[in-house]
Amino acid sequence: MSNGPTSQTILVVGGGIAGITAAVETAETGYDVILLEKSPALGGRVTRFSRYFPKLCHPTCGLEINYQRIRKNPRIKVITMARVESLSGQAGDYSVSVKTQPRYVNEKCTACGDCAKATDVEVSNDFNYGMDKVSAAYLPHEHAYPQRYVIAPEVIGTPDAEKIRDACRYGAVDLEETESVFELKVGAVIWATGWKPYDASKITPYSYDLSPGHHQQRGDGTPCCTRWANPGQDSAALQRGASQTGRIDPVRRIPRYKSSSLLLTDLLPRLDETCGLCARAV
Ligand SMILES: Cc1cc2nc3c(=O)[nH]c(=O)nc-3n(C[C@H](O)[C@H](O)[C@H](O)COP(=O)(O)OP(=O)(O)OC[C@H]3O[C@@H](n4cnc5c(N)ncnc54)[C@H](O)[C@@H]3O)c2cc1C
Ligand code: SF4
Numbered sequence: 468m469s470n471g472p473t474s475q476t477i478l479v480v481g482g483g484i485a486g487i488t489a490a491v492e493t494a495e496t497g498y499d500v501i502l503l504e505k506s507p508a509l510g511g512r513v514t515r516f517s518r519y520f521p522k523l524c525h526p527t528c529g530l531e532i533n534y535q536r537i538r539k540n541p542r543i544k545v546i547t548m549a550r551v552e553s554l555s556g557q558a559g560d561y562s563v564s565v566k567t568q569p570r571y572v573n574e575k576c577t578a579c580g581d582c583a584k585a586t587d588v589e590v591s592n593d594f595n596y597g598m599d600k601v602s603a604a605y606l607p608h609e610h611a612y613p614q615r616y617v618i619a620p621e622v623i624g625t626p627d628a629e630k631i632r633d634a635c636r637y638g639a640v641d642l643e644e645t646e647s648v649f650e651l652k653v654g655a656v657i658w659a660t661g662w663k664p665y666d667a668s669k670i671t672p673y674s675y676d677l678s679p680g681h682h683q684q685r686g687d688g689t690p691c692c693t694r695w696a697n698p699g700q701d702s703a704a705l706q707r708g709a710s711q712t713g714r715i716d717p718v719r720r721i722p723r724y725k726s727s728s729l730l731l732t733d734l735l736p737r738l739d740e741t742c743g744l745c746a747r748a749v
Contacts, residue, residue: 472559483511486659494542508611569644571618576639585634
């Protein structure tokens with residue numbers, strides 16, 4: 468008798484586009500899949516882009532198609548705010564210890580937003596790289612999957628936490644939630660934890676380190692150019708790192724070349740979306 472796998476379940480660690488794709492495609496071939504994501508929502512870095520190459524469509528479009536595949540497939544279980552603590556065993560038979568952080572909001576959440584209106588406390592907006600603030604009761608971003616609010620740990624134990632809980636008509640706020648650790652038995656693990664941005668200050672043509680207003684990507688659906696290009700200042704949005712391609716086109720040299728900067732500034736009133744008009748115009 469052969470020693471087959473003791474579990475056919477597949478664990479995917481990392482809920483970016485790579486992990487999502489691995490999870491849906493594996494589940495669609497008939498395997499049970501557990502998709503672990505350390506942040507409160509899936510999508511990884513792709514969710515923060517404005518237009519996605521090659522079709523230059525909004526990335527939430529492609530992500531939403533995948534979210535629907537997840538919603539429709541009972542074989543996929545998504546666990547957010549979760550990390551692998553330890554892993555042991557061998558192919559076909561792994562024991563994985565997983566730790567989850569409290570979200571303080573359960574699956575009854577309808578994403579109505581009443582909790583956010585109940586508090587004035589704001590916390591750093593992780594989704595937008597900490598460049599602005601959000602309510603201490605927040606949806607990670609507009610297209611977040613799952614569409615479920617998070618209560619920032621900063622307010623837990625304060626009167627604002629109670630205000631937030633009392634504002635919820637659905638009994639979705641659970642201030643007693645704590646960290647938890649549990650064991651999974653899986654037959655295989657797909658590690659899809661993604662990438663970290665290159666240090667843009669090393670790409671000298673960008674003068675990234677000289678202009679504190681620089682940002683590589685936009686994060687909330689507003690146009691990158693209108694948001695970050697600041698008339699009269701030597702700064703502009705850089706939507707795509709040249710580190711991978713080595714290609715630097717004129718609009719990316721804006722921090723250095725005043726004439727381009729003025730040109731971008733002139734174009735601003737016409738930019739009602741992230742259309743790339745500025746890049747084509749120089
Ligand atoms: C500026 C820029 C523009 C780009 N534009 C395009 C484009 O137009 N078209 C295109 O095809 N590609 C583009 N790319 C490339 C694209 O971003 C990557 O191919 C894509 O993000 C890779 O997805 P990923 O799932 O591997 O990683 P990520 O998006 O990094 O996702 C990894 C996920 O894993 C989670 N994670 C990390 N560690 C753990 C852990 N220990 N436990 C649990 N979860 C964890 C993270 O929270 C994250 O959600 C661009 C890249 C850059 C930098
Ligand atoms: S936690 Fe409650 S109040 Fe907040 S968005 Fe969810 S359902 Fe609405």
